[in-house]
Amino acid sequence: MTPTALLDRPATRGAPLVDPFGRAISYLRVSVTDRCDFRCVYCMPEAMTFLPKAEVLSLEEIDRLASAFIRRGTRKLRLTGGEPLVRRGIIDLVRALGRHLRTGDLDELTLTSNGSQMVRHAEDLFAAGVRRVNISLDTLDPGKFADITRWGRLPQVLGGIAAASAAGLHVKINMVALAGVNDGEVEAMLAFCATHGHDLVLIETMPLGEIGVDRVDHYLPLSRVRADLETRWTLDDLPDNTGGPARYVRIRETGQRLGFITPLTHNFCESCNRVRLTATGQLYMCLGQDDVADLRSVVRTSDDDNALDAALTEAITRKPRGHDFVIDRRAAAPAVRRHMSVTGG
Ligand code: SAM
Ligand code: SF4
DSSP states (O other), X not given: OOHHHHHTSOOOOOOXXXXXXXXXXXXXXXXXXXXXXXXXXXXXXXXOOOOOGGGSOOHHHHHHHHHHHHHTTOOEEEEESSOGGGSTTHHHHHHHHTHHHHTTSOSEEEEEEOSTTHHHHHXXXXXXXXXXXXXXXXXXXXXXXXXXXXXXXXXXXXXXHHHHHHTTOEEEEEEEOBTTTTGGGHHHHHHXXXXXXXXXXXXXXXXXXXXSSOGGGGBOOHHHHHHHHTTTSOEEEXXXXXXXXXXXXXXXXXXXXXXXXXXXXXXXXGGXXXXXEOTTSEEESOTTOOOEEEHHHHHHHOOOHXXXXXXXXXXXXXXXXXOOOOOOTTOOSOSBSSOHHHHOO
16 A cells, blocks of 8 residues: 555545434544454454455555544544454555644554564554554463463563563553453563553453353453452542543552453443444444444445545444443353454454
8 A cells, every 4th residue: 555645635624423422433443354363262263264355444445434534533543453463564554544643633543462463563653653552461371371362472472562662652451351360460460561661451351252162251350350459459540531441540559550441340331432443344333232334335336535424424323322241141142243353352
């Protein structure tokens, strides 16, 4: 992709996207690929079936869609997947999207990654305008890391995290809390993050997609993790300004920030400012609902940005009030059939 070709597209500002509940859409997450070089047990089965390439948006199509959202008030853009850094040409896309940072139309361009390819890409990401990345790391134990990710190896990811920091990227570590697997390791992860200056965010498992095992066995409510931490540390709640499911505290004794993403035990929907675009151009107005708007057909049938604008306006009128997640022994199937790697984490 030639970023200069993309600069030619006129950037006239459209009306902000506001949903029927008065929530302004200012945050877009884009899954740039459903593919991944890991097979985390809670995310996808080992023999995962990926989408045919023809169904996946081109980099130009992703750019066009993301830019349409930016014209309509998106201030923060997160690229995710699958593993975004395994997508060929990803740095070209990041560079192209970086133009919106320079014009001031976008506040932040960021990425969620498993860190496996970060050594190769960290400096280019920084040069393109990325300042913060989320990197997933559920354990510091090499054996457990290989068990959880199946195909991942801990030294590769630790190297990626170090490379990100060295390039000037602020790193937030995402740790999925898994009962009987890493519940004894929160303290060690906090110490690792304190040493290296990373933030830590703990994530509750979400019922997204068939994974071949029962999630209930490893479901660990973060309320329990928090209660355990509070027996040793003082956790001061920080004001919420993310509009998302993360709640932050500061550990008074160390000054460290710690986040909890608890979609199941905490209702964050009333302040939801985000929508998610899949690698095939399907717009999910809610992570926890199946309703979807097909934006790929719009970008593939028309070069007219007015038609795209109209499709965005229509989609946002369908944003639901909230989600209906539940992890329940009685529920035979996941609440939502698609995998996290489809909608993006
Ligand atoms: N591959 C990248 C990574 O692992 O960071 C980006 C995509 S991944 C789907 C985004 C985040 O979602 C990761 O932090 C991952 O641990 C988390 N995740 C995946 N499946 C999940 C599930 N079922 N419940 C909760 N978190 C999940
Ligand atoms: Fe890949 Fe991320 Fe899913 Fe793990 S959580 S399998 S790294 S997409």
